[in-house]
Amino acid sequence: MQVYHGIQEFKKLDHAVVTSGTFDGVHLGHQKILNRLNEVALQTQGESVVITFYPHPRSVISSDNQTIKLLSTLDEKIELLEQNGVQHLLIIPFTREFSELSSEEFIQKILIETIGTKTLVIGYDHRFGRNREGGFDYLKTNASRYGFSIEEIARQDIDNVGVSSSKIRKALLEGNVQSADHLLGRNYSISGLIVKGKQLGRTIGFPTANIQVREVAKLIPTDGVYAVKVHYNDETFGGMLNIGNRPTVDGTYQTIEVNIFDFNREIYGENLSVEFITKVRNEQKFSGLDALKAQIAKDKEVIKEILQRK
Ligand SMILES: Cc1cc2nc3c(=O)[nH]c(=O)nc-3n(C[C@H](O)[C@H](O)[C@H](O)COP(=O)(O)O)c2cc1C
Numbered sequence: 001m002q003v004y005h006g007i008q009e010f011k012k013l014d015h016a017v018v019t020s021g022t023f024d025g026v027h028l029g030h031q032k033i034l035n036r037l038n039e040v041a042l043q044t045q046g047e048s049v050v051i052t053f054y055p056h057p058r059s060v061i062s063s064d065n066q067t068i069k070l071l072s073t074l075d076e077k078i079e080l081l082e083q084n085g086v087q088h089l090l091i092i093p094f095t096r097e098f099s100e101l102s103s104e105e106f107i108q109k110i111l112i113e114t115i116g117t118k119t120l121v122i123g124y125d126h127r128f129g130r131n132r133e134g135g136f137d138y139l140k141t142n143a144s145r146y147g148f149s150i151e152e153i154a155r156q157d158i159d160n161v162g163v164s165s166s167k168i169r170k171a172l173l174e175g176n177v178q179s180a181d182h183l184l185g186r187n188y189s190i191s192g193l194i195v196k197g198k199q200l201g202r203t204i205g206f207p208t209a210n211i212q213v214r215e216v217a218k219l220i221p222t223d224g225v226y227a228v229k230v231h232y233n234d235e236t237f238g239g240m241l242n243i244g245n246r247p248t249v250d251g252t253y254q255t256i257e258v259n260i261f262d263f264n265r266e267i268y269g270e271n272l273s274v275e276f277i278t279k280v281r282n283e284q285k286f287s288g289l290d291a292l293k294a295q296i297a298k299d300k301e302v303i304k305e306i307l308q309r310k
């Protein structure tokens, strides 16, 4: 997959089959669009192109100034789009100025002049241009002027639920990992650097690797204890992970820490990624370290059992 940062890097194609959107999480709904994109590209001997925006449009336009939490970092999105067979990825820096472009200017400048679009494939609710003014109906009415054809992809439903990034975010913030994983079509994951903690874990028999997530915008599931799969270099392990402030030890800030099963290595300064399988309980304040240790031993039993069935 060719990646272009900004329109000036893109060289106009003879036969571009294009889609555009934020594609946060590259979930099953997005995958349906991408499959069709690749199919049309193959049938028409064209090349598939995805236009996406960075940072996320809502983080630029929204007035509440809060960083919106996302299902995928830019690197993860690039990897997922590549896995889905996309040939060209154009990442447009999303600025205030860019957000002022009308839908007509977007079509003329980006789709026609920069890319050379011959077919545009868009999701059922995709909007573009200033104030999200352009959509499928607008395109359809004006199609004859543009010299490209337009195809709309219906909403992907899973168990009668329309898949959307916001539903997946909500599920993760409610601790409903299984539902999020189901809509994503894979297990939600986070990755980061292993940093030093208070070195207490090893004294209670459960050393925990503390994960520092680099991207502030990455969504962290709600506090609690989770069954996870841990990826370290090319190896995969089972593990139990806690997200929270650790009230038992009077913790004052949130940590993400994982006890990796059947593992005994020093990994400070290295990278890990974890896949969330299910949440098993809320974080609690115990009377002391012994009570916490007894509960963690029980968590281990429960989680080993869960992971065996996966
Ligand atoms: C599976 C698991 C469950 C945990 N559950 C809780 C909990 O319910 N309440 C709590 O205060 N801390 C909980 N912790 C966090 C421990 O307090 C933490 O691992 C311990 O303080 C060691 O911290 P350290 O890495 O800074 O040494 C849990 C940790 C793990 C690995």
Ligand SMILES: Nc1ncnc2c1ncn2[C@@H]1O[C@H](COP(=O)(O)OP(=O)(O)O)[C@@H](O)[C@H]1O
Binding pocket: 194, 195, 196, 197, 198, 199, 200, 201, 202, 203, 206, 207, 208, 209, 210, 258, 259, 260, 261, 262, 263, 264, 265, 266, 267, 268
């Ligand atoms: N099974 C394991 N799971 C997690 N970390 C492990 C394991 N075995 C060894 N380690 C190492 O021990 C460290 C965690 O020990 P711990 O006493 O909890 O210290 P800290 O408070 O710095 O996290 C990890 O960062 C890792 O380098």
